[in-house]
Amino acid sequence: MDRSITDAFPEVQVLEHEPLSKYTNTQTGGPADLLVFPKSVTETKQLVLWAKETDTPLTIIGNASNLIVRDGGIRGLTLILTKMDDIQVNGNQVVAEAGAALIQTTEVAYQAGLTGLEFAAGIPGSIGGAVFMNAGAYDGEISEVLASAEVLTRDGEIKRLDNRELDFGYRHSSVQDHQDVVLSATFKLRAGDANKIRSRMDELNRLRASKQPLEYPSCGSVFKRPTGYFTGKLIHEAGLQGFTVGGAQVSMKHAGFIINVGGATATDYMDVIHHVQATVLKQFGVELETEVRIIGEEK
Numbered sequence: 001m002d003r004s005i006t007d008a009f010p011e012v013q014v015l016e017h018e019p020l021s022k023y024t025n026t027q028t029g030g031p032a033d034l035l036v037f038p039k040s041v042t043e044t045k046q047l048v049l050w051a052k053e054t055d056t057p058l059t060i061i062g063n064a065s066n067l068i069v070r071d072g073g074i075r076g077l078t079l080i081l082t083k084m085d086d087i088q089v090n091g092n093q094v095v096a097e098a099g100a101a102l103i104q105t106t107e108v109a110y111q112a113g114l115t116g117l118e119f120a121a122g123i124p125g126s127i128g129g130a131v132f133m134n135a136g137a138y139d140g141e142i143s144e145v146l147a148s149a150e151v152l153t154r155d156g157e158i159k160r161l162d163n164r165e166l167d168f169g170y171r172h173s174s175v176q177d178h179q180d181v182v183l184s185a186t187f188k189l190r191a192g193d194a195n196k197i198r199s200r201m202d203e204l205n206r207l208r209a210s211k212q213p214l215e216y217p218s219c220g221s222v223f224k225r226p227t228g229y230f231t232g233k234l235i236h237e238a239g240l241q242g243f244t245v246g247g248a249q250v251s252m253k254h255a256g257f258i259i260n261v262g263g264a265t266a267t268d269y270m271d272v273i274h275h276v277q278a279t280v281l282k283q284f285g286v287e288l289e290t291e292v293r294i295i296g297e298e299k
């Protein structure tokens with residue numbers, strides 16, 4: 001299999017058995033059999049078609065900030081899209097490629113005097129991951145500012161989906177159901193006062209730094225908010241803050257985060273997640289569903 005991808009794409013750098021802990025925000029995770037950082041839509045499309053034709057499993061990753069890769073790693077071909085990171089301003093619209101950082105996109109919007117994306121100033125994902133997850137914070141959500149997204153189907157067809165077709169919900173988009181690859185997103189913003197935009201972004205980033213354990217590797221909020229409850233409060237009241245397995249620990253600063261205090265494995269993360277879920281279910285009868293995406297094989 002390795003030789004055939006190299007034969008098919010002699011110009012493309014293919015990393016073999018590459019540890020994904022080098023790229024994930026938790027700094028955990030096993031190796032990708034084959035890892036490529038595509039540089040263009042054409043390259044991405046050719047690789048997706050190669051995976052289909054050779055029956056090779058295909059995994060798409062953005063900035064790996066909402067991801068746990070199990071310690072056995074990922075079979076087949078993994079694409080990390082962060083080299084496709086162009087951002088353009090076109091009137092009141094910002095068009096960003098899938099691998100562009102959401103944080104960088106909010107900076108570009110601010111520099112162009114466009115308001116609407118301030119809520120995302122501190123979300124450390126890529127545009128593709130943000131559309132996939134319908135990322136949101138501080139009363140804002142991608143679905144509220146996204147005009148359309150260009151996606152690549154697993155059959156190699158490129159389509160433009162408008163906001164409605166993306167079927168957004170709480171941390172949900174249709175991309176999750178169809179396994180499309182997000183290629184770019186177009187945000188519809190409004191002309192605003194640059195000083196006000198900057199101060200709102202700074203304010204939200206200060207708030208984030210005061211409440212979240214940003215000094216440690218993590219994958220953000222691990223669990224979704226169950227209807228009628230606050231996840232952090234449940235975990236706090238269950239006495240779980242500080243609970244540690246290996247190097248993975250329920251943060252003392254924000255109960256919804258599990259931080260890597262040093263040397264954590266994905267298995268440590270999974271053990272902490274399962275313990276938190278079991279304890280909260282036992283004490284409060286509430287099922288915590290993971291927001292973080294868990295992929296790959298056990299070791």
Ligand SMILES: Cc1cc2nc3c(=O)[nH]c(=O)nc-3n(C[C@H](O)[C@H](O)[C@H](O)COP(=O)(O)OP(=O)(O)OC[C@H]3O[C@@H](n4cnc5c(N)ncnc54)[C@H](O)[C@@H]3O)c2cc1C
Pocket residue numbers: 025059060061062063064065066067081098122123124125126127128129130131132133134135136137175180181182183212214218219220221293
């Ligand atoms: C400190 C910290 C704070 C955070 N704060 C927030 C917050 O306030 N709000 C919030 O919503 N999230 C937050 N997150 C989580 C995370 O940043 C978001 O969910 C983000 O949108 C994930 O983007 P990503 O590129 O990192 O996705 P990844 O983690 O790389 O991937 C997540 C999922 O998206 C899929 N995916 C990624 N790119 C594509 C693509 N181009 N096409 C198709 N599928 C794709 C992957 O297959 C995977 O299933 C936080 C995380 C951290 C570490």
